[in-house]
Amino acid sequence: MTLQDLFTHNRAWAAEMEATRPGFFTSLVQQQTPKYMWIGCSDSRVPANQITGLEPGEIFVHRNVANIVVHSDLNALSAIQFAVERLKVQDIMVVGHYGCSGVQAALEGARIGLADNWIRHIQDVRHRHSSLLESLPEAARANALCDINVIEQVVNVSVSTVMVDAWARGQSVRVHGWAFGVHDGLLQDLQMSVSGPVGFDKRYRSAIDSVQAKWTAQSQSQSEFQSQSQLQALPA
Numbered sequence: 001m002t003l004q005d006l007f008t009h010n011r012a013w014a015a016e017m018e019a020t021r022p023g024f025f026t027s028l029v030q031q032q033t034p035k036y037m038w039i040g041c042s043d044s045r046v047p048a049n050q051i052t053g054l055e056p057g058e059i060f061v062h063r064n065v066a067n068i069v070v071h072s073d074l075n076a077l078s079a080i081q082f083a084v085e086r087l088k089v090q091d092i093m094v095v096g097h098y099g100c101s102g103v104q105a106a107l108e109g110a111r112i113g114l115a116d117n118w119i120r121h122i123q124d125v126r127h128r129h130s131s132l133l134e135s136l137p138e139a140a141r142a143n144a145l146c147d148i149n150v151i152e153q154v155v156n157v158s159v160s161t162v163m164v165d166a167w168a169r170g171q172s173v174r175v176h177g178w179a180f181g182v183h184d185g186l187l188q189d190l191q192m193s194v195s196g197p198v199g200f201d202k203r204y205r206s207a208i209d210s211v212q213a214k215w216t217a218q219s220q221s222q223s224e225f226q227s228q229s230q231l232q233a234l235p236a
């Protein structure tokens with residue numbers, strides 16, 4: 001596919017939108033009024049609008065490598081502030097994805113370049129939860145770290161000055177943690193939703209426990225499946 005193809009597709013898409021929904025673009029010019037903000041990974045396999053079936057104007061998106069929200073990252077914080085204070089979004093979702101190269105690199109301690117400094121934040125998460133991760137079979141650790149990273153980033157969003165101020169004003173806005181399966185196209189709710197400044201410690205603990213339970217169960221059922229298939233494969 002060439003760059004010219006991208007323009008050709010764009011012209012066809014715009015024409016089709018206008019034909020099926022006359023006035024679609026002129027209504028977008030007035031104002032964006034998205035209800036949702038998506039904080040996701042830059043990975044090309046995780047496009048917010050397509051996954052959620054939302055149209056232009058319906059979801060405000062911030063993406064970076066491995067969906068990290070760092071307290072000193074003015075880019076992410078500015079996007080969150082704009083979404084909360086100007087657009088008044090109702091829900092913010094931090095969305096990780098399985099098979100994330102950033103999470104994998106953090107798990108392995110691999111050197112990949114400048115991004116090492118960024119991924120260091122996930123290594124901090126890995127260290128914080130090292131006993132949980134070590135309790136899981138090696139094959140499940142990257143997926144579990146993907147989930148845990150999302151939960152930790154939900155906390156980071158929730159304790160940001162933007163959210164603390166919004167909740168102090170009584171604004172209704174929630175933060176959620178989701179994970180996307182590149183292998184099946186499905187979103188999973190990681191049961192880490194925060195709607196105010198107090199009492200989310202309990203939810204945090206139970207979300208982390210659920211991650212451990214989920215990946216322990218998944219690994220057990222996989223190893224049972226494997227041993228059954230090995231038994232079936234044995235000559236009678």
Ligand SMILES: [Zn+2]
Nearest residue numbers: 041043100101
């Ligand atoms: Zn990723």
